[in-house]
Amino acid sequence: MCCQQMSEAAKAKFAELDRFIDTLNIDRKNERRRGWLIRSLHRAQAIFGYLPREVQQHVAKRLFLSEAQVSGVVSFYNYFTTKPKGKYCIDICLGTACYVKGSQNILAEIERMLGVKADTEPTADGLFSISALRCVGACGLAPVMIVNGKVYGKLTVAKAIEIINEYKKQG
Amino acid sequence: MDSKMVNLTINGKAVSVPANSTILDAARALNIKIPTLCHCDKIGGCGISNNPASCRICVVEVENRRNLAPSCATPVMEGMKVHTNSRRALNARRTILELLLSDHPQTCMTCAKNQNCELQELAAEFGIEEIKYLGERNRFKPDASSEAIRRDLSKCIMCRRCETVCNKIQTVGALTGYGRGFSAKVGTANLIPLAESNCTFCGQCVNVCPVGAITGISYVKKVWDAINDPAKTVVVQTAPAVRVAIGQEFGFEPGAPVTGKLAAGLRALGFDKVFDTNFSADLTIMEEGHEIVERIKANKKLPILTSCCPGWINFIEHNFPDLLHIPSSCKSPQQMFGAIAKSYYAEKIGVAPKDLVVVSIMPCQAKKYEAARPEFAKDGVRDVDYVVTTRELCKMFKEAGVNLANLEDDVFDNPLGESSGAADIFGVTGGVLEAACRSVYFMLNGKNLEGDAINFRAVRGLDGIKEASVEITPGKSIRVAVCSGLGNARKVLEMVREDPNRFQAIEIMACPGGCINGGGQPFLHGDSALLEKRMKGLYTEDERKVLRFSHENKDIQKLYAEFLGEVGGEKAHHLLHTEYHSK
Amino acid sequence: MQKITSQAQLLELYNQSKGSLALRLTNEHDIHSVKKEILCCGGTGCHASESLSLMQHLREEIRKNGLEEDVKVVQTGCFGFCAQGPIVKVMPDNVFYVQVTPGDAREIVQKHIIGKELVEHLLFIDPMLKERIHDYEKMSFYAKQKRIALRNCGLLDPEDITEYIAHESYQGLAKALFEMTPDQVVQEVLNSGLCGRGGAGFPTGLKWKIAAGVKADEKYIVCNADEGDPGAFMDRSILEGDPHSIIEAMAIGAYAIGAHQGYVYIRAEYPLALDRLIGALKQARELGLLGKNIMGTDFSFDIDFRLGAGAFVCGEETALIHSMEGLRGEPTTKPPFPANIGGGVWGCSTNVNNVETYASIPVIIKKGAEWYRQIGNWKAEFDENGNWVRSISGNSGTKVFALAGQINNVGLVEVPMGTTLREIIYEIGDGISGGHEFKAVQTGGPSGGCITAENLDTPIDYANLQRIGSMMGSGGMIVLSDKDCMPSMAKFYLEFTKDESCGKCTPCRIGNRRMLEMLEQICNGTGTVEMLDELEQLARTIADTALCGLGQTAPNPILNTLRYFKAEYLAHVVDKKCPAGACPNLYTLHVTDDCVGCTKCKRNCPVDAITGELKQKHFIDPAKCIKCGQCIDNCPKKAIVKG
Structure with missing residues (x-):
């Protein structure tokens, strides 16, 4: 991405990422610099919301790694996403406890209702994206859904749809 | 190295192997075959092995072990009892293979x-x-x-x-x-x-x-089309390393030069003229030798780096933008050939450059990229039209029913076919620098090296990085480095970054061992000893030649006299030199 | 804070501060006491059910009533009884309230704190005793538990190191540093019989001994907090509720093996645990319990963290090490083992243990191996010096299980090894929920298997679970009832391992996919009898040939269910029926005569598959029905059934 074309907002984000990477004192000649990659990517995703190619390239450059190395790591770990998320991220837990309590039905119904599949694109209006998670450790509340960090437990299909509709109303 | 020996049995046969061996090593020592896929010793002819132990096709049964053992990654142990072809191992291998095939196109x-x-x-x-x-x-x-x-x-x-x-x-x-x-x-x-x-x-x-x-990417079909197009004059050039590699595919001793057969074969395929990249290798030495002399005299832009290898040029353009001023500005022999063919030769035979098709037979994939670089075309007409690798040429021969083994030796056509032994060794790591040194000595001293002195043995051999001092004038030496494999190139360039005065000249080839191990050569199939043989073949070819110095190539001299003018002069610069861009 | 520079100073600090926990630790329960502490669960589960807001409300009420001097609200780690959260415990009264909402804060303060009366409706109704009880030791959920790894969870404020000092924390480390040689520490752990709680059950002491035996200047000690087993969350609870135990244990381990740097590899999905860990590390450093010259000795050690990023396979130690090095978390063949030079972090000898394993170490060192091995069903042979020679059967200590599924009491339970499954399920867990029949209990997560009723009386230890076709795993324990379909369960786990396979080795990458495809066919009614044999053969080959533990154990859920529930598989492939009514292609939804025609189902059907007039029996069009189950959820008469 060329600097001239970059918006002020994007510039500020790259600057924020740079400030973090600066604290790592990366030494080009030390192979152990690689050890900071995942933490840097976490930070980058926290700043940008996702890890598009230009962000990966930036991290690669700052850590003196190849773009392929960074991309290989990003594509390996579920936590990293290269696509932007919707305004509301709906995470459906598909851990065992939730599964035996019927969370896959909840997921299927929400996918049907919003017309998008889990872990793909956000809805056309950009409002929702769905992810299937493996165990958030709230097994006591199974089945569990998380919307932007807020946990909803002991759900039924009907209850889950009601919650999504609430968010839809808020827009 | 652990010299302790370990005793085990495989399929009931006793074997004693060094303690750091794997079951696979031990089985090989007994001539017991275990199939492998991912495992590759000395991959790319280097000391590095590919050993992820991931395909699992080499699993064997080890007594008292819970599961099957990947033989490629399981160290031998004293008293181990291994069965490579038990029912359990064979069934598992078959299942693994069936799984691989289930996710593989059946085409x-x-x-x-x-x-x-x-x-x-x-x-x-x-x-x-x-x-x-x-x-x-x-x-x-x-x-x-x-x-x-x-x-x-x-x-x-x-x-x-x-x-x-x-x-x-x-x-x-x-x-x-x-x-x-x-x-x-x-x-x-x-x-x-x-x-x-x-x-x-x-x-x-x-x-x-x-x-x-x-x-x-194959251009073979386009080459056939050109050969069969009556409006086109199709000439072919063939790189030095091709002649010592192609023979193995036709039953010749691996590494043995089959230059004469190759020329005959190419003619049999229907090329109008069969030329030699060796000719332009000699030309390269004239220009590059001149450049070395100039830079050393001026003590500027040193060390000079060779520029024959397009993979290496891509590498420096991607990775060392700060060093782009030091490679020699000479085009590679392939591109010098193209430039001369489309000017000097086209003029000579009265064919428009667009109707002259230049095909090169190369040991290399990067040559295909190089030939397509926009700077190597004039008015949309490329200097080199198509690149065919050694492997692809074998297929052309086979398709056309041409068996090199059945052909009489033939010679290259003139005026772009004559070459010195210095050109032959371009195909192996160290060869370009050696060829250059032979001529640089002459350029500086007005006389040739004599006897065995012309063989710069210090820069020979398949080691990845070689450093040496070479005498270019009596009593005056320069520090040179020769490296092959881009990982080694990176190391050497890091040295240059640290200490620009450490070397005055460096030869770099992208492929480990040089062009004899190029990306378009007949497969080694894991046998890195083949490289040794190909290298020997090239040095034999050099020694066999009467002509050992590029500057003594009569056709080169004629080219300068008739067409180019001065070595390193304006016309030569225009046609034979280039520049590099950071990527 | 002043740095602690000697063992004596640590003990002095302990003596000074232990009184601060008096209200919490007392056995003299008294609802009339003026001074009180209200302990609120601050674990992820209870946070999710608004415990933070609850604490705020409680503090507000206390302030309004001018009780700040006498009544303190303390945020603790997880009580384990997650399904009943948020949990509130009032001390020294020893009153345990469940499912407390922020709106209950006022009543608790008014009625209980001021009025000295129990808030009856917030008490737990013990389904076994069929009465409301306030004393948690009497609750069936807690009565049979023995909390060692979870000893500080639900008791101490994880954000305050002084509470830990007051509760004897870091005394194990002090004992190791001042009274024991590294070899003695290793021997103590060996003698304790402690085995890796991450799943494989390798003796921890042996692991330490190997690492300690490697001659190297640079060694690492790693805590595997990449808890990925879907359905297990004990490691998260421990890190959230007791981070100092992990820090102390890692320091002890580092001293024993000769490491000076430790790493906690923690899941990114556990932000609260990470926050608590970072806070605890800082406090420990400030007190001189980490860093240079710990407690004035010449032993220096510090801990940093590395974040996981969502890859179950990183629980495998070689994959974890690669991930720490910024690589794709792909496992490599062992040897070399992490303890070997060339096998660990940056090629250095590395010792990896999981969270729960570490959690027991400080008490083992403080109270001694002898004390620890009295707990559990471990039988072992010792030499004349009392040193461990070999194990005979069973295991020592306790194991934490995450009890979930079709069971009444859902939560984290810690029991001595040798406890039977029946005790856990029917006493602690209070039996099957919703009046269903017990079918099986799944242990060991995606690597484990299902245990049937006939084996319910097996005492739990590593070997026994393996013998009956399952495994300990990290401690997920999912109870299944007659409404759970076993081929579907196998399919569920295969979906998981297929998703989580790193893709490196052929059997796991392609084989798991093929097994899943067969299971999908079995569950959607297109499977055949021959397919069952093919599935079993493929499963055995994958177990026999995969590179790492994930791949080798991925077939377990299939092999195990094929062994114990063959009839159910046959019902799917021969009769094309799913006896549990879980496979949508193998049942249809019917409206029974119990239908009163309320139209609720019709109104809620997303695909308009239901017809019927008001007050008349409704009908479901099987061609339109997508079996989403909303009608079942909505029917007030339970008149919609699968069949």
């Missing part, structure tokens, strides 16, 4: 690697008659974005050999394990087209791919 007959595929070979050995597991298959669009290398991830079996050569040996870093689980493949960053990646097209990945997932 062997139309695959570029047909009959040269390790997976296909295993399927034949195992007597696979049906695809047992039907289910989802990975489907990717083949990537033919570059001029040189074609990748079809649908065929990838995740042996990781390409990833190992690209990262560990070449340190190019264009390839990575990508994604995970069922759809995991080896790909570029974000699976971008290879042409948009930092790939140097060295082609080492093509050489090691056991299946048809990575192959060269």
Whole structure:
């Protein structure tokens, strides 16, 4: 991405990422610099919301790694996403406890209702994206859904749809 | 090294092997074959092995072990009892193979690697008659974005050999394990087209791919079309390293030069003129030698780096933008040939450059990329039209029913066919520098080296990095380095960054061992001793020649007299030199 | 804070501060006491059910009533009884309230704190005793538990190191540093019989001994907090509720093996645990319990963290090490083992243990191996010096299980090894929920298997679970009832391992996919009898040939269910029926005569598959029905059934 074309907002984000990477004192000649990659990517995703190619390239450059190395790591770990998320991220837990309590039905119904599949694109209006998670450790509340960090437990299909509709109303 | 020996039995036979051996090593010592796929010793002819132990085709049964052991990665232990062909091991191997085949396109007959595929070979050995597991298959669009290398991830079996050569040996870093689980493949960053990646097209990945997932982009059909087009005059040039590699495919002793047969074969294919890249290798030495002399005299822009190797040029353009002023500005022999053919020769025979088709036979994939560089074309007419690799040429011969073994020796055509022994050794690491030194000595001293002094043995051999002092004038030496393999090139360039005065001249070749191990050469099939033989073949060819100095090539002298004028002069600069751009 | 520079100073600090926990630790329960502490669960589960807001409300009420001097609200770690959260415990009264909402804060303060009366409706109704009880030791959920790894969870404020000092923390480390040689520490752990709680059950002491035996200047000690087993969350609870135990244990381990740097590899999905860990590390450093010259000795050690990023396979130690090095988390063949030079972090000898394993170490050192091995069913042979020679059967200590599924009491339970499954399920867990029949209990997560009723009386230890076709795993324990379909359960786990396979080795990458495809066919009615044999053969080969533990154990859920529930598989492939009514292609939804025609189902059907007039029996059009189950959820008469 060329600097001239970059918006002020994007510039500020790259600057924020740079400030973090600066604290790592990366030494080009030390192979152990690689050890900071995942933490840097976490930070980058926290700043940008996702890890598009230009962000990966930036991290690669700052850590003196190849773009392929960074991309290989990003594509390996579920936590990293290269696509932007919707305004509301709906995470459906598909851990065992939730599964035996019927969370896959909840997921299927929400996918049907919003017309998008889990872990793909956000809805056309950009409002929702769905992810299937493996165990958030709230097994006591199974089945569990998380919307932007807020946990909803002991759900039924009907209850889950009601919650999504609430968010839809808020827009 | 642990010299302790360990005793074990394999299939009831006792064997004693060094303590750091694997079961596979021990089995090989007993001549017991265990199939392998991902495992590759000395991959790319280097000291590095690809050993992810991931394909699991080499599993064997070890008594008192819970599960089967991958023989490639299981160290031997005293008293171990191994069974390589027990029912359990054989069944497991068959299942593994069936799984691999279930995620592989069943298009062997139309695959570029047909009959040269390790997976296909295993399927034949195992007597696979049906695809047992039907289910989802990975489907990717083949990537033919570059001029040189074609990748079809649908065929990838995740042996990781390409990833190992690209990262560990070449340190190019264009390839990575990508994604995970069922759809995991080896790909570029974000699976971008290879042409948009930092790939140097060295082609080492093509050489090691056991299946048809990575192959060269073929221009063979276009060459046939040109040969059969009456409006075109088609000339062919053939690189030094081709002549010591192609013979093995036609039953000759591996490494033996088959120059005469090659010339005869090319003529049999219907090329109008059969020329030699060796001719332009001599030309390169004239220009580059001159450049070395000038730079050393002026003590500027040193060390000078050779520029014959397009993979290496791509590498420096991608990775060392700060050093782009030091490579020699000389075009590679292939491109010098093209430039001269489309000017001097075209004029001479009265053919318009657009109607003169220049085909080069190269040991290399990157040459395809180089030939397509925009700076090597004038008014849309490329200096080199098509590049065909040694392997592809073999296929052309086979298609046309030309068997080199049945041909009488022939010679190259004039005026672009004459060459010195100095040109032959361009095909092996150290050769370009040696050839240059022979002529630089003459340029500086007005006389030739004599006797064995012309053989610069210090820069010979297949070691990845060689450093030496060479006498270019009595009593005056320069420090030189010769390296092959891009990982070694990176090391040497880091040295140059640290201490620009450490060397005055450096030869760099992208492929380990030089062009004899190029990305378009007949497969080594894991036998790195072949490189040794090819190297010997080239030095034999050099010694066999009456002419050992590039500057003594009569046709080169004539070229300057009739057409180019001064060595390093304006016209020569215009036609034979180039510049580099950071990528 | 002043740095602690000697063992005596640590003990002095302990003596000074232990009184601060008096209200919490007392056995003299008294609802009339003026001074009180209100302990609120601050674990992820209870946070999710608004415990933070609850604490705020409680503090507000206390302030309004001018009780700040006498009544303190303390945020603790997890009580384990997650399904009943948020949990509030009032001390020294020893009153345990469940499912407390922020709106209950006022009543608790008014009625209980001021009025000295129990808030009856917030008490737990013990389903076994069928009465409301306030004393948690009497609750069936807690009565049979023995909390060692979870000893500080639900008791101490994880954000305050002084509470830990007051509760004897870091005394194990002090004992190791001042009274024991590294070899003695290793021997103590060996003698304790402690085995890796991450799943494989390798003796921890042996692991330490190997690492300690490697001659190297640079060694690492790693805590595997990449808890990925879907359905297990004990490691998260421990890190959230007791981070100092992990820090102390790692320091002890580092001293024993000769490491000076430790790493906690923690899941990114556990932000609260990470926050608590970072806070605890800082406090420990400030007190001189980490860093240079710990407690004035010449032993220096510090801990940093590395974040996981969502890859189950990183629980495998070689994959974890690669991930720490910024690589794809792909496992490599062992040897070399992490303890070997060349096998660990940056090629250095590395010792990896999981969170729960570490959590027991400080008490083992403080109270001694002898004390620890009295707990559990471990039988072993010792030499004349009392040193461990070999194990005979069973295991020592306790194991934490995450009890979930079709069971009444859902939560984290810690029991001595040798406890039977029946005790856990029917006493602690209070039996099957919803009046269903017990069918099986799944242990060991995606690597484990299902245990049937006939084996319910098996005492739990590593070997026994393996013998009956399952495994300990990290401690997920999912109870299944007659409404759970076993081929579907196998399919569920295969979906998981297929997703989580790193893709490196052929059997796991392609084989798991093929097994899943067969299971999908079995569950959607297109499977065949031959397919069952093919599935079993493929499963055995994958177990026999995969590179790492994930791949080798991925077939377990299939092999195990094929062994114990063959009839159910046959019902799917021969009769094309799913006896549990879980496979949508193998049942249809019917409206029974119990239908009163309320139209609720019709109104809620997303695909308009239901017809019927008001007050008349409704009908479901099987061609339109997508079996989403909303009608079942909505029917007030339970008149919609699968069949």
